[in-house]
Amino acid sequence: METVLIVEDDRAYARATTNWLVKNGINARYVLSVDSAKEFLDNHDVDLVLSDFRLDNGNGMELLEWMNTHGYRIPFLIMTGYGDIPGAVEAIKKGAVDYLPKPVQTEKVLGIIRKALERKRRDGNTKQRFYTSKSPLALRLQEHIRLVAPMDTLAVLIRGASGTGKEYVARQIHVLSGRSDASFIAVDCGVLPKELAASELFGHVKGAFTGATENKTGMFAAADHGTLFLDEVGNLNAEVQRALLRALQ
Template sequence: MPTDTQPPRLLLVDDDHSLLRLLSMRLENEGYEVMAMANAEAAQQALDEGRFSVVLSDLRMPGADGMALFDWISQRHPGLPVILMTAHGSIPDAVAATQRGVMGFLTKPLDHGELRELLDDALSRSPNPDDAEWRRDIITRSKQMEELLDQAGQVARSDVSVLITGASGTGKEVLAQAIHRASPRATHPFIAINCGALPEHLLESELFGHSKGAFTGAVREQAGLFRAADKGTLFLDEIGDMPLPLQVKLLRVLQERQVRPVGSSQSVPVDVRVISATHQNLRRAMDEGQFREDLYYRLNVVNLTLPTLRERAEDIPLLARHLLRQSSERHQAKVNAFSDDAMERLMTAEWPGNVRQLVNVIEQCVALSPSPVVNEALVKQALADQSSHWPTLTEARDQFERQYLIRALKMTEGNVTWAAELIGRNRTDLYKLFKKHSLDARRFSRNGAEN
């Protein structure tokens, strides 16, 4: 009988609804958290979306039977104990099942003493569900993602700095939070900040804090995020957007493990694990002088690269159903499924915005669906609406910067010296910006020459 404060989760599968109800009640009274499913297909979906300690399944069911479910589990969730029940028990069935790895075989009507012994034995062999609690927000069956999560789980135990790379919308902050939960720092704060969302002076104050009167508007002392994250994890999102002067100060904090608030002459010790993330190519940024090489190697002790949604396409149905259920519960809607055509449309979409775009598409489908089943037309409309990708703040700023430079070059007819004076930057900085945005000043000159 389970005695842990966190009850073990049991997946019960049988097409006999009366038995499901009665057996669920009995097992819940004995301390199990029971999820009951009427067929193997529903059980597979539940297994992909949640963690269980043991599976107790009928052998003979319409559609996929208990052995087919066991074969699927042994492929997708190796090590998860499976116990089969049947009203048609025979020695050959039991022998065949146990030879293939089924842990136990029970004949109906069940002997509850025998069932209890088998479940106790199963729990002693089952992977600890708490081991997967840290990755609860990451829904996947992708081999590529599982390998990445294995690495993340290993690196979480140490205190090294991690750089998470990947395209926008792939879930970098979600992975950072998972690493924090799997780490010895899990009971302490996880603090996140987007380094591209604030101007330099505000970002410095947010990170390192400031003393009272350090600048106009500093009416009281502020500790800063490094001190707020003490003994925990600080997540620096879009680290590639951090201005160079702040990169120097961040490097000093990481080296000395001390932070000096703006306007203060005193440094304060901090104990913080730093996880950073970017969608940019930091090696190219180093070559262009936009990112410090010493900071790069300090942050990039371990690099984890998230795949795009298209690269983990097998996760699309799983994610879509999970997000549909979440959205329906949040909005108290009765939308609970996709038509086959709608799911096919989701599977074949390009997803330039990755998981973030999928979230938005599902939200729109739930909001507009007139029936419990989302149809293809609704998915098609949501995809079309989302195709005009709403840029991130960093993307919007880059777009503005490029258009600003083009305007300056047009006004000065490609004269770099005049353009530098006009925008208040030196020629060296201007050439770096031209390279970043693939601009050639000669294209704006009347004679095609550079000045």
């Protein structure tokens, strides 16, 4: 059964919220501090964290940042009082799913929790799917990935020699973005036949050229609302590269 971890320093409120979730068919446990939450996460499978923003020995933001650093990809919801809303909004920017004004024992909040659990069920593992190193450079790379992933309007340039993991980074950005429910399509432009590259990328309608016997959906359209990763773009001919530039602009 899926488990929700409640992090709340008010024992009575933590117990009441736990009982409310259990009565609604959701397994829940509670802890009273950030340190206890870290220990619980390290030793138990948790599917969602519901944390108060302000805690006696820290705050929900501190816990969220620790989870990000240690590779946990668990839906994180912030409970907040009226005065904590600016901080809760900042937590959203750092990856929290939502912030929930107290009291949280409402049908609306129950729906938010169930939706977050369902999305995690689709996504799979509790910890991130990718192997990551603990070296300072790798951790800095993970931080950059986590920062840019939610920003749909931000252009991201991934550079590196062959074999250094550019597609790996692109997939991580996709998984952590709002597009994660849609497709990630990786295209090796170096293997596309020169005469068919434009058709493969942009599609065509029946009769557009000799041999076009039916409509074809291009990879741009197939990746609609998802991510299209183009590798070895330099191998495309100049005409297709110009068309690609116009499409990206």
